[in-house]
Amino acid sequence: MATTNAGAPSAPAPAGDPAAQGEATAGPATPPKPVINDFSIQVATVNGSGSQSANSVLLRSIFAMGVPVSGKNLFPSNIAGLPTWYTIRASRHGYVARKKDIDVLIAMNAETAREDILSLRPGAVAIYEESANLKQYRDDVVCYPVPFDKLTAAVCPEAKLRKLVKNMIYVGVAAQLLHMDMEAVEGALRKQFAKKQKAADLNWAAVEAGYNYAAQTLTKADPFLVERMHATEGKIIIDGNAACALGAMFAGVTVVTWYPITPSSSVVEQLIDFLKKYRVEPDGKASFAVVQAEDELAAIGMVLGAGWAGARSMTATSGPGISLMAEFAGLGYFAELPGVIFDIQRVGPSTGLPTRTAQADLLSVAFLSHGDTKHPVLLPANVTECFEFACAAFDLAEGLQTPVFVLSDLDLGMNNWMSDPFAYPEKPINRGKVLTAEDLAKLPDWGRYKDVDGDGIPYRTLPGTDHPKAAYFTRGSGHNEKALYSERPEDYQNLMERLARKFDTARTMVPAPLVVQTGKSKVGVIAYGTSDFAVGESRDQLKKEYGLEADYLRIRAYPFAREIREFVASHERVYVVEQNRDAQMLSLLKLDLPAGETTKLRSVRHFNGLPIDARSVTDEIVMQEGL
Amino acid sequence: MAATVTNPGPKVNRIGLPVLEYRGGKTTLCAGCGHNAISERIIDAMFEMGVQPERVMKLSGIGCSSKSPAYFLSRSHSFNSVHGRMPSVATGALLANHTMMGIGISGDGDTASIGMGQFAHLMRRNLPLIYIIEDNGVYGLTKGQFSATADIGSKLKTGVVNDLPAIDTCSLAIQLGATFVGRSFSGDKKQLLTMLKAAIAHKGTVMLDVVSPCVTFNDHEGSTRSYKYMQDHEEPIGEVGFVPAFEEIDVEYDPGTTLDVTMHDGSSLRLKKLHEDYDPTDRAHAVKTLLEAHEKGEVLTGVFYIDTKKAAFTDLLNLVDDPLATLKQERTRPGRQVLEEIMGRLK
Ligand SMILES: Cc1ncc(C[n+]2csc(CCOP(=O)(O)OP(=O)(O)O)c2C)c(N)n1
Ligand code: SF4
Ligand SMILES: [Mg+2]
Numbered sequence: 001m002a003t004t005n006a007g008a009p010s011a012p013a014p015a016g017d018p019a020a021q022g023e024a025t026a027g028p029a030t031p032p033k034p035v036i037n038d039f040s041i042q043v044a045t046v047n048g049s050g051s052q053s054a055n056s057v058l059l060r061s062i063f064a065m066g067v068p069v070s071g072k073n074l075f076p077s078n079i080a081g082l083p084t085w086y087t088i089r090a091s092r093h094g095y096v097a098r099k100k101d102i103d104v105l106i107a108m109n110a111e112t113a114r115e116d117i118l119s120l121r122p123g124a125v126a127i128y129e130e131s132a133n134l135k136q137y138r139d140d141v142v143c144y145p146v147p148f149d150k151l152t153a154a155v156c157p158e159a160k161l162r163k164l165v166k167n168m169i170y171v172g173v174a175a176q177l178l179h180m181d182m183e184a185v186e187g188a189l190r191k192q193f194a195k196k197q198k199a200a201d202l203n204w205a206a207v208e209a210g211y212n213y214a215a216q217t218l219t220k221a222d223p224f225l226v227e228r229m230h231a232t233e234g235k236i237i238i239d240g241n242a243a244c245a246l247g248a249m250f251a252g253v254t255v256v257t258w259y260p261i262t263p264s265s266s267v268v269e270q271l272i273d274f275l276k277k278y279r280v281e282p283d284g285k286a287s288f289a290v291v292q293a294e295d296e297l298a299a300i301g302m303v304l305g306a307g308w309a310g311a312r313s314m315t316a317t318s319g320p321g322i323s324l325m326a327e328f329a330g331l332g333y334f335a336e337l338p339g340v341i342f343d344i345q346r347v348g349p350s351t352g353l354p355t356r357t358a359q360a361d362l363l364s365v366a367f368l369s370h371g372d373t374k375h376p377v378l379l380p381a382n383v384t385e386c387f388e389f390a391c392a393a394f395d396l397a398e399g400l401q402t403p404v405f406v407l408s409d410l411d412l413g414m415n416n417w418m419s420d421p422f423a424y425p426e427k428p429i430n431r432g433k434v435l436t437a438e439d440l441a442k443l444p445d446w447g448r449y450k451d452v453d454g455d456g457i458p459y460r461t462l463p464g465t466d467h468p469k470a471a472y473f474t475r476g477s478g479h480n481e482k483a484l485y486s487e488r489p490e491d492y493q494n495l496m497e498r499l500a501r502k503f504d505t506a507r508t509m510v511p512a513p514l515v516v517q518t519g520k521s522k523v524g525v526i527a528y529g530t531s532d533f534a535v536g537e538s539r540d541q542l543k544k545e546y547g548l549e550a551d552y553l554r555i556r557a558y559p560f561a562r563e564i565r566e567f568v569a570s571h572e573r574v575y576v577v578e579q580n581r582d583a584q585m586l587s588l589l590k591l592d593l594p595a596g597e598t599t600k601l602r603s604v605r606h607f608n609g610l611p612i613d614a615r616s617v618t619d620e621i622v623m624q625e626g627l
Numbered sequence: 628m629a630a631t632v633t634n635p636g637p638k639v640n641r642i643g644l645p646v647l648e649y650r651g652g653k654t655t656l657c658a659g660c661g662h663n664a665i666s667e668r669i670i671d672a673m674f675e676m677g678v679q680p681e682r683v684m685k686l687s688g689i690g691c692s693s694k695s696p697a698y699f700l701s702r703s704h705s706f707n708s709v710h711g712r713m714p715s716v717a718t719g720a721l722l723a724n725h726t727m728m729g730i731g732i733s734g735d736g737d738t739a740s741i742g743m744g745q746f747a748h749l750m751r752r753n754l755p756l757i758y759i760i761e762d763n764g765v766y767g768l769t770k771g772q773f774s775a776t777a778d779i780g781s782k783l784k785t786g787v788v789n790d791l792p793a794i795d796t797c798s799l800a801i802q803l804g805a806t807f808v809g810r811s812f813s814g815d816k817k818q819l820l821t822m823l824k825a826a827i828a829h830k831g832t833v834m835l836d837v838v839s840p841c842v843t844f845n846d847h848e849g850s851t852r853s854y855k856y857m858q859d860h861e862e863p864i865g866e867v868g869f870v871p872a873f874e875e876i877d878v879e880y881d882p883g884t885t886l887d888v889t890m891h892d893g894s895s896l897r898l899k900k901l902h903e904d905y906d907p908t909d910r911a912h913a914v915k916t917l918l919e920a921h922e923k924g925e926v927l928t929g930v931f932y933i934d935t936k937k938a939a940f941t942d943l944l945n946l947v948d949d950p951l952a953t954l955k956q957e958r959t960r961p962g963r964q965v966l967e968e969i970m971g972r973l974k
Contacts, residue, residue, distance in 0.1 A: 234974070235974070236970055236973035236974050237973060238973050246966075246969065249961065250960055250961065250966065251960070252954075252956060252959030252960045253959075254723070254951035254952070254954065254959060255719060255722050255723055255951060257719070274969075278961045278965050279959075279961065281947055281958070283947075284945070285945055285946060285947040285948070286944065286945050286946055286947065287946075287947050287951065287954055287958050287959055288951065289722040289944045289946060289951060290944075291718065291722070293715065293748075294744055294745065294747075294748040295744065297712060297715065297744075297745070298712070298714070298715040298718075298744075298745055298748065299715075300715075301708070301709075301712045301714075301715025301716045301718075301719065301745070302715045302716070302718045302719035302722070303719060304708075304716060304719060305686075305706065305708075305715065305716035305717060305718060305719025305720040305721075305723070306719035306720060306722055306723040306951075306952075307719070307723075308706055308716075308719075308720060308723075309684065309704075309719070309720040309721075309723035309724045309727075309952055310723050310724065310950070310952025310953060311719070311722065311723035311724075311951050311952045312959070313719060313723070327709050327712075328709060328712065331708065331709055421967075421970035421973075421974075422966065422970060424963045424966050424967075425960070428956060429956045429959070429960060461704075462704075462724075462952055462953070463684045463703075463704035463720065463724060463727055464681065464682065464704075464724050464726065464727055464950065464952070464953075465681065466681055467681070468648075468680075468681070468702050470681060470704070471680075471681070471701065471702050471703050471704045471705070472704065472705075473696075473697060473705045473707065474704075474705060474706045474707065475706075475707040476707065476708065476709060477707070484652075485697070
């Protein structure tokens with residue numbers, strides 16, 4: 001039958017998806033072969049209807065049963081009223097990328113219900129409000145109608161709470177149908193409402209009502225089950241923005257500036273919470289300053305002013321803010337000012353799709369500003385790296401005396417991810433090459449922009465250093481090694497060459513790429529950031545379904561480490577997977593690789609605003625490989 | 628036997644430094660540019676107040692005016708940033724080290740056009756910073772285009788007449804929250820020096836609009852920022868006197884005609900009224916007076932507004948006493964158990 005997909009975030013099921021066809025049997029007639037801990041749930045709701053708690057309980061219940069799980073909020077740029085979807089993926093293999101197919105739809109939004117059910121592949125499941133009678137649209141989908149309103153009214157006498165409580169009914173229904181452990185569900189729910197006993201009781205009653213209804217009325221006709229595993233023991237669940245915030249706090253950040261913008265706001269909002277809790281001293285005073293600036297120009301100006309004066313400073317923003325920061329970014333590069341800028345990427349150009357994800361700021365960030373400007377860019381691919389790279393970014397910014405960008409994205413930043421607990425940073429904080437008054441007393445002379453060590457990184461002093469020779473003049477105009485104004489051609493050229501040398505030094509200081517290779521394969525894959533989730537799964541698909549064992553290199557920073565060149569050199573074809581239209585990473589690699597190597601690069605791109613999925617990567621590589 | 632000649636040496640200030648130690652590099656601005664005179668007064672004020680040069684941060688935007696930090700206080704760190712954005716750089720720098728004194732130099736273009744947004748928010752925050760607009764009514768560095776402080780009807784050398792109203796940075800600063808607002812003239816040595824010394828004693832945003840003629844592009848007949856125009860139209864609102872905290876107060880004053888303001892460091896700012904009923908602690912009155920004077924074609928100078936009570940931005944942030952910039956790891960990286968506690972909650 002024909003499926004439509006207009007407006008809904010899920011793509012129609014590809015006809016030739018062997019996984020989908022092999023594992024689920026269409027129609028309720030024959031008892032299906034069970035599919036255990038390997039499915040996706042999509043909850044379709046309305047923005048602002050309070051379904052977040054319910055979705056979180058569902059996710060955390062699966063997590064509590066030891067099953068690897070990930071959750072994604074696909075939401076509109078709107079406060080209330082527009083359709084929103086939440087997808088949960090349970091995977092016994094540990095796959096946490098978006099799954100292209102939806103296995104279980106919970107259709108709570110009357111407006112999109114028809115489209116939602118039409119977008120399902122045959123054999124999928126739909127749970128929906130009874131009166132909507134969605135069965136009329138699909139006879140190849142397992143249908144579970146539920147009288148949500150009636151069930152809600154029975155457990156929630158207070159009419160104005162019903163909109164919220166109704167969401168917990170579907171948690172109960174899903175829990176029963178998926179054979180979930182009710183103890184795990186109750187544990188997750190009580191944790192969610194930790195400080196609100198009354199709310200917890202009311203919501204639990206709703207979960208039970210849903211559960212009991214399903215147990216008494218619905219006949220299980222789908223294959224999907226949750227079974228206890230032990231794969232999540234000791235793990236945490238956290239979003240990437242919180243992880244960045246924690247990294248910054250443990251890096252010893254002291255000045256934080258920001259201008260709110262989705263999806264970066266929660267970096268600073270969560271950082272403020274952490275700082276208030278852990279960085280207020282016993283006398284009640286703060287070892288940090290947070291400023292909500294008037295715009296991103298001011299935010300970056302404050303960061304660079306603070307970095308110049310010796311603070312560990314940062315700001316967080318997204319594409320439009322990055323554009324506004326361009327002039328200052330060049331000043332930071334040229335005058336050699338430390339500062340950390342988190343770019344939680346969203347879909348551009350312009351306002352674009354502000355609540356959807358992309359990896360499309362790479363080039364604009366790497367070269368942000370006019371003139372010969374370039375910046376170190378860190379590319380975390382998971383929450384652990386959000387924490388670690390956020391922390392490392394401050395050492396790098398001060399070590400290199402330059403703005404350092406951390407490029408995360410909406411998918412990583414705003415969604416919940418499983419992870420091992422973060423390790424305490426063992427390396428002491430490194431403030432880089434700073435001369436104190438005592439150092440100056442021992443030096444006959446010093447020059448702010450002199451390459452004393454041959455690594456392109458000069459020495460600086462901080463304002464307030466108590467020595468008559470400490471001061472120097474910082475400017476964005478031409479200067480010589482002594483920081484004096486200069487327009488002399490050789491001074492300018494020396495300066496630019498030293499900055500290039502410094503950038504070369506940075507190659508060895510930024511996080512090195514991760515390489516997985518057999519040494520036998522002719523095919524390599526390169527990815528970065530959140531594309532890693534899909535690539536890992538896709539490599540398994542390529543191997544299992546097509547016998548193609550592709551080597552893999554994940555880039556974790558720009559400027560590129562030498563290993564990247566070697567990886568390309570040792571393969572015949574290298575697929576660069578990324579979430580933008582213009583193959584930005586591929587272009588950046590081309591600038592760095594020897595001419596003969598660039599022809600090996602092939603592009604796999606995904607840019608519809610949804611997180612990249614493994615099947616799309618696999619299909620594209622299979623096609624280009626002619627398999 | 629050699630005769631011992633006692634060399635009295637140069638005059639030193641209360642911290643033992645001669646005025647030479649407050650000088651900067653040789654100016655590259657035009658001879659006669661008002662900006663140079665302002666640099667001289669800054670040198671004098673810092674010297675007379677006995678400010679340790681290493682305790683000062685100089686900040687500026689872009690323009691001839693913004694170049695001038697290179698021409699005073701060579702022993703102070705300086706940051707010549709980008710056009711119109713000095714306020715944000717100053718804010719960051721002073722948060723990093725709130726124990727330092729900040730002096731920001733801007734131009735009328737740098738402030739009233741490209742920098743208007745940051746200017747407004749700086750005033751609003753009452754950041755402890757001496758913010759000086761070296762106001763010549765034109766963009767000197769880009770060769771003499773009108774700025775937004777140029778008066779309506781004033782004429783460029785080329786004959787072009789300005790048909791837009793001037794932005795009055797003083798009344799704006801008062802409305803927006805600056806706590807020490809005044810105007811002076813680069814040619815009025817005594818008044819400017821006194822106001823600068825008082826500015827050094829103030830904690831909060833000091834906004835001084837200093838008329839500073841551009842001899843190259845805006846000192847002709849028809850300009851309202853020329854030396855001649857100022858000689859004819861300057862109208863002090865009061866006489867400004869200042870007694871620093873480290874000097875004995877022995878000068879008598881008449882409380883009927885003079886307002887004595889005790890500054891944050893214990894210094895005394897004495898404002899002798901020339902205009903009857905003028906009250907420099909009344910915001911609305913100050914703004915009204917400025918508007919009316921402007922309509923009469925007078926260039927009012929003096930201290931228009933002062934508030935020594937309002938909290939400075941750095942106080943609102945409740946910062947630790949030591950500079951954030953140099954806090955040791957023990958104070959900036961929470962301990963191992965903190966991370967463990969947070970991880971525990973996320974399980
Ligand atoms: C972003 C940007 N736009 C334009 C300029 C060019 N520019 C340099 S100085 C200046 C005006 C300076 O006027 P003002 O602040 O009044 O300083 P003055 O030279 O008069 O002292 C302009 C427009 C610039 N440097 N940066
Ligand atoms: S052009 Fe005008 S403002 Fe610039 S230095 Fe010369 S006189 Fe001064
Ligand atoms: Mg000017």
